[in-house]
Amino acid sequence: MDTKSDGIFPKRQYLPVFRGAALVCAAAAAGALLTGCGQDTDGEATRNGAAEAARIAAASTSPSADASHLTEDQRERKALVPKAKTGYEHALHAATAAVAKSEPVSVELKGTPDSPRWEAEVATGDGTAHTVSVDAAGGKAGEARAKHEDEDDKRELADLLKKATVTAEQAARTATDKTKGTVTAVELDDTDGGTPKWSVDVVTTDDWNKTTYDIDATNRKILGEHVDRD
Incomplete structure (x- = not known):
């Protein structure tokens, strides 16, 4: 000393x-x-x-330091996401079970904190699509509803399903490996070049931002990333 x-x-x-x-x-x-x-x-x-x-x-007084400075979208996520007691995986399984020989196309968390729901879309091999609403609190699936689309749309969807060798769950895991959070949406689409991709939304519960990942549906490569802080 x-x-x-x-x-x-x-x-x-x-x-x-x-x-x-x-x-x-x-x-x-x-x-x-x-x-x-x-x-x-x-x-x-x-x-x-x-x-x-x-x-x-x-x-x-920065938004990250004071919860009162959350945006409207961030407040909505904070109110809704914790109310979903069943995840997107359960919603997709319930939806595909409701339509024989179908595959997942999309799923998204919607509704209100009092009545949260997953809106899922599945399709059969010929591109015929159905929507299924799944209770996000209890996990019960509603009745499947057929989508009325023309033959061109059906062929395009059938083609995407055939090309997509990466599953929705694999794409979601790729996204959450990059950003730890809650998956609130997964959707099959195509790139400008015609390659199928999965778009995955991940909400982080420390700041209630949403990060969207575009993931190649043939090799799980991340094609793009966007953080929505609104």
Whole structure:
């Protein structure tokens, strides 16, 4: 332990004086009361103190630090996502079970906190699609409803299903490996080049942002990533 004296006070006596002076200066800078704290002649200390006070004030009121600054979409996610007691996997299984020989096309969490639901779409090999609503709280699937589409749409969907060798669950795991959170939507689509892709939405429950991943449905490669902070 260093017990040397500075020639005026022993070191153990000097430290409280120094700390007290620092606290007075910090308080003066934060409140713009910079009198008697070593202000220089050109006002540089005043400017530096005011800038630091402004920085601290801005940080303390940032959206990430204060939940009251959540956007409308973030508040909706915060209210809805925890109410889904069954995940997207259960919704897809329930939907495919409701339509014989069908495969998943999409699933999305919708509804209200009082009545959350998964809206799923499945299709058979010829591209005939059905929608199935699944209770996100209890997991019960409703009646399958056929979608009325023309033959071209059916052929396009059938072609996507044949090309997609990556499952919806595999795509979702690829997304959550990158961003830990809750999957709220998965959808099969195609790229501009005609390659099938899965779009996966992941909501992070620390900030309620939504990250959307586009994942190649033939090799699980991540094609794009977008964070929605609105």
